[in-house]
Amino acid sequence: MLGDLANRISGKREDLVSLTQDLIRFPTINPPGEAYAPCAQYIGERLASRGFSVQYIRGEDTPGDSDRYPRMNVVARREGRVPGVCVHFNSHIDVVEAGDGWSMDPFSGVVRDGRVYGRGACDMKGGLAASIIAVEAFLECVPDFPGAIEISGTVDEESGGLGGVAYLAAKGLFSKPRVNHVIIPEPLHKDRICLGHRGVWWGEVETHGSIAHGSMPFLGDCAVRHMGAFLEALEKRLYPKLATKRTEMPVVPEGARQSTLNINSIHGGQPETYEGLPSPCVPDSCRIVLDRRYLIEENLAEVKAEVVSLLEDLSKERENFRYTIKDLLEVIPTMTEKDAPVVKAVAEGIEQVLSRPAEMVISPGTYDQKHIARLGHLHDCIAYGPGLLEMAHRPDEFVVIEDMMDSAKVMAHALHGLLLAP
Secondary structure (H helix, E strand, C coil): CCHHHHHHHHHHHHHHHHHHHHCCCCECCCCCCCCCCHHHHHHHHHHCCCCCCEEEECCCCCCCCCCCCCCCEEEEEEECCCCEEEEEEEEEEEECCCCCCCCCCCCCCCCCEEEEECCHHHHHHHHHHHHHHHHHHHHHHHCCCCCEEEEEEEEEEEHCCCCCHHHHCCCCCCCCCCCCCCECCCCCCEEEEEEEEEEEEEEEEEEECCEEECHHHCCCCCCCHHHHHHHHHHHHHHHHHCCCCCCCEEEHHHHHHHHHEEEEEECCCCCCCCCCCCCCEEECEEEEEEEEEEECCCHHHHHHHHHHHHHHHHHHHHCCEEEEEEEEEEEEEECCCCCCHHHHHHHHHHHHCCCCCEEEEEEECCCCCCHHHCCCCCCCCEECCCCCCCHHHCCEEEEEEEHHHHHHHHHHHHHHHHHHCC
């Protein structure tokens, strides 16, 4: 049976490439959320022709949702001959902007030197295509399978997933008894199983001042200078502390095995949404967005307290130092157990197809597993798919065709194990 599955997938190479190209040609750029509905419909129509019941579910009233840019998700389900467990393959259909530096049209799906190129080829339309081919091959080999199989194409993962997996999970679509095992074909490479991710806290810090004429700054209070004092405190006190925090989580790359802090943005003074020179004013506000990635060994309350402590100290040490702080995003670290059924099934597939043991890793950033765990309370979930993570979001993004083929075989093997194992 497993040999038949692998052979059948080998015969679908051209179909896999063509499917990947078709998916890339939908410019599902997020933001703002372009071409979501036609891409979802394309996926749904293909799966409906293979016997799946299909739902199109709009993430209504979620960030960015509008009649012009509807947050349209597709969820397809095929029931087996008798009840049993359900295996769900979830992929996001949104991609980031193309950016500059491409040597080709980023939405043409060019095939060259054994690779498919295009925005989203790696992250993660190649993985979506591989999962569809894996399921179709499995259904051809085992048409009377027990249980159920689901495939979803969801939106907004690149901007937090609130209109996609979070919306669906809140409605019970990623919870037992409907779903038992989830595989997310994110590009962690074909011999790696991603068990989860680090935690995230995004916080916005604003320092406050008083506006005055720029020629007489002594009559005002410069919020940018106050922010400079906070940035100096981060450099001298927090960054060295974070460098000492290490995790037992198998995070890749190595540099992400410690706590990290990135300053996502900074703005002080007048808006820059115009052409010309600014007026001479002392800035009365300065804002920064902090991107703090933390470890499973850390506590979110302590992560926030480290920043608040610096701000409170500056309030005591620095004249007229005033600040506000607010939460923008909170994600708890997630790590599926290594002996979970979906982990074991995919690991066996990797060993069978690639003749080497699977590497267990943790992602430095987050993906939609966070919503499945937090809202769906389903923890038998991993990321596994083709593609090199370092190619994501870059010019001339690509996925290797042979990697997609191998990953499809691994997914089919895992599906066989999860649905047919005694």
